[in-house]
Amino acid sequence: MEYILLGAGSIQVTTAVMQYGYRIIDDLKAGLNLYLAEKGFSSVEEARGLALGSVSETTDVLERDTVVFPKFHREKCIGCGRCVISCADGGHQAIHLSEDRWPILDGKKCVGCHLCVLVCPERAISSSRKRIRKRN
Ligand code: SF4
Numbered sequence: 595m596e597y598i599l600l601g602a603g604s605i606q607v608t609t610a611v612m613q614y615g616y617r618i619i620d621d622l623k624a625g626l627n628l629y630l631a632e633k634g635f636s637s638v639e640e641a642r643g644l645a646l647g648s649v650s651e652t653t654d655v656l657e658r659d660t661v662v663f664p665k666f667h668r669e670k671c672i673g674c675g676r677c678v679i680s681c682a683d684g685g686h687q688a689i690h691l692s693e694d695r696w697p698i699l700d701g702k703k704c705v706g707c708h709l710c711v712l713v714c715p716e717r718a719i720s721s722s723r724k725r726i727r728k729r730n
């Protein structure tokens with residue numbers, strides 16, 4: 595929806611299909627229709643591009659000092675290591691497993707992308723409170 599609000603006329607979905615199968619398309623359509631109905635739009639086209647006026651021409655206005663760290667829940671974690679692999683290959687190499695297979699976060703490397711939250715099969719990772727990272 596964010597892409598559509600920024601003017602996109604078509605959306606490519608790849609990883610979600612790999613993870614959930616083609617049924618995710620029905621879920622995406624249902625979610626999109628629900629959103630449109632809740633916001634009072636009668637079509638996708640009505641909403642397309644509405645956020646363009648909010649786009650800044652410079653990145654200087656972006657707040658870059660806040661990182662929302664992942665929070666690991668030991669009672670749910672099964673030590674599978676998926677969060678470690680995803681962060682290592684698709685994130686910032688900010689997690690390693692302890693000897694008893696408990697995820698350990700390196701707060702200096704984590705950028706708060708939440709890829710680890712998305713891949714955890716046990717929903718054992720949530721968002722922690724925002725913390726301020728001082729710029730170098
Ligand atoms: S939020 Fe991103 S960078 Fe931080 S630990 Fe998770 S995957 Fe790695």
Ligand code: SF4
Pocket residue numbers: 666670671672673674675676677678697713714715716717718719
């Ligand atoms: S992906 Fe989830 S269950 Fe697996 S090690 Fe990480 S936190 Fe634990």
